[in-house]
Amino acid sequence: xxxxxxxxxxxxxxxxxxxxxxxxxxxxxxxxxxxxxxxxxxxxxxxxxxxxxxxxxxxxxxxxxxxxxxxxxxxxxxxxxxxxxxxxxxxxxxxxxxxxxxxxxxxxxxxxxxxxxxxxxxxxxxxxxxxxxxxxxxxxxxxxxxxxxxxxxxxxxxxxxxxxxxxxxxxxxxxxxxxxxxxxxxxxxxxxxxxxxxxxxxxxxxxxxxxxxxxxxxxxxxxxxxxxxxxxxxxxxxxxxxxxxxxxxxxxxxxxxxxxxxxxxxxxxxxxxxxxxxxxxxx
Amino acid sequence: xxxxxxxxxxxxxxxxxxxxxxxxxxxxxxxxxxxxxxxxxxxxxxxxxxxxxxxxxxxxxxxxxxxxxxxxxxxxx
Numbered sequence: 001x002x003x004x005x006x007x008x009x010x011x012x013x014x015x016x017x018x019x020x021x022x023x024x025x026x027x028x029x030x031x032x033x034x035x036x037x038x039x040x041x042x043x044x045x046x047x048x049x050x051x052x053x054x055x056x057x058x059x060x061x062x063x064x065x066x067x068x069x070x071x072x073x074x075x076x077x078x079x080x081x082x083x084x085x086x087x088x089x090x091x092x093x094x095x096x097x098x099x100x101x102x103x104x105x106x107x108x109x110x111x112x113x114x115x116x117x118x119x120x121x122x123x124x125x126x127x128x129x130x131x132x133x134x135x136x137x138x139x140x141x142x143x144x145x146x147x148x149x150x151x152x153x154x155x156x157x158x159x160x161x162x163x164x165x166x167x168x169x170x171x172x173x174x175x176x177x178x179x180x181x182x183x184x185x186x187x188x189x190x191x192x193x194x195x196x197x198x199x200x201x202x203x204x205x206x207x208x209x210x211x212x213x214x215x216x217x218x219x220x221x222x223x224x225x226x227x228x229x230x231x232x233x234x235x236x237x238x239x240x241x242x243x244x245x246x247x248x249x250x251x252x253x254x255x256x257x258x259x260x261x262x263x264x265x266x267x268x269x270x271x272x273x274x275x276x277x278x279x280x281x282x283x
Numbered sequence: 284x285x286x287x288x289x290x291x292x293x294x295x296x297x298x299x300x301x302x303x304x305x306x307x308x309x310x311x312x313x314x315x316x317x318x319x320x321x322x323x324x325x326x327x328x329x330x331x332x333x334x335x336x337x338x339x340x341x342x343x344x345x346x347x348x349x350x351x352x353x354x355x356x357x358x359x360x
Contacts, residue, residue, distance in 0.1 A: 018356045197342060200349035207356075241342040244335070 018203055020133045021124035037115060038106070038130030045105045068101075075100050075243060082251040088155055092250065095147060100243040103140070106131045107202055107235030111228055116206065131238075132202040134195065141195035144246045152253030165256035190249060194242060201238045205231040297355050304351020311344030 020032035052068045060066045075097045083089035109115070110129025130136045153162045164171075166187070167180035209227050216223030319337040323330035 018353065193346060196350070197346045200346070200353050204349055204352055237338060237342070240335075241339055244339060248339075 017125065017128070018207075020128055020135065023124065023126060032133070032135070033125055033128040034130050034133035034136055037110070037127040038136060040127075041106050041109050041130055042102075044109070045102060048105075049101060071100070071104075072097055078244060079247050082247045084255045088254060089251075092147075092151060092247075096243050096247055099140070099144065099246065100239050103131060103198065103242055104236060104239035107239060108232065110202060110206070111209075111231055111235070116210070129202055129206065131198055132206050134199045137195040137199040137202075138191075140198070140242075141191045144194065144242075145191045145249070148246060148250045148253070152250055155254040156256075162253065165253060187249075190245075194245060198238055198242055201234055205234055300351055300354055304354075305348050308344045308346075308348035311347075312341050315340045315344065 020034040022030040023033050023036060024031040049068070052065050055061075055065055056069065060069065076093050079093050079096050080086045080089040106129065110132055115127045115129055116125050131140075153159055156162045156165065163184075166183040167176050169176040171177050171180060205227075209224050209231065212227050213220040213224035315337055319333055322333050
């Protein structure tokens with residue numbers, strides 16, 4: 001009796017989907033469950049943020065609005081402090097704040113119990129977190145990096161100066177040339193690394209919750225709760241990391257190109273710097 | 284004595300992939316954590332601003348562990 005019961009419990013493992021499933025076909029274009037939930041989330045997020053923007057006041061109110069304000073000012077400070085020149089940073093604040101809220105709310109909305117195995121269309125889940133799909137995060141990464149490339153070329157004053165920031169010294173020196181070419185290739189992998197990081201964190205979080213709610217069986221809410229709480233933290237952390245990395249990529253290119261005039265490898269700099277003993281700080 | 288006619292090498296491969304793939308990021312995250320605690324101990328007033336930077340490097344190291352974990356699902360049979 002008991003072995004049969006255990007067999008019944010372990011009849012099949014948790015259903016794990018790492019790829020999105022096609023829910024509908026409309027004129028040859030397949031609508032996957034992740035893009036379906038992505039559209040729902042976009043409508044929800046836009047409505048929520050427009051509501052917040054309408055109700056914002058000079059004197060902070062209690063409730064959800066002040067948390068949005070805190071997050072906006074946090075990202076604004078982050079973007080402005082990353083650039084040497086605050087004015088350049090301020091131009092790109094709206095995009096990065098939007099990006100942060102889009103990823104954050106998509107990650108959090110993806111943890112709702114209705115997403116995943118709850119609602120099914122055939123054998124596939126009807127809804128799937130948008131950021132838990134490589135197509136979604138790849139689109140985010142591509143759009144972000146295209147903006148970063150376009151903005152850094154514009155801010156650094158032309159493609160020549162932009163490409164010059166990859167090379168630490170004179171590009172005719174073979175070592176600097178190779179290092180520069182390597183830097184350019186490293187730059188191109190950023191789209192992949194940005195999108196894979198977000199996708200894997202969210203998708204593996206979903207798998208983790210699915211596995212532990214399966215292991216818990218009757219006590220599924222109890223066993224899945226700690227991992228859901230962990231995923232709330234991970235979702236916020238990943239939104240922060242995606243935003244800060246995109247800001248850093250832009251800031252490195254812009255600051256590097258603008259600060260190229262005081263390059264340390266220039267010939268007219270003195271080889272040694274004289275330091276008189278009296279200036280040395282003791283302690 | 285024949286122990287097993289066929290050995291499913293995929294299981295061994297997955298075990299090695301998980302094990303080997305998790306060692307590196309674990310060491311990396313540990314190094315980031317130790318560096319953060321040391322820096323915060325030396326200069327407690329900068330701990331808040333250092334935490335954000337520490338988390339970035341945790342995420343950079345974590346990616347490779349996640350890649351190993353995802354490969355288990357991609358290489359199914």
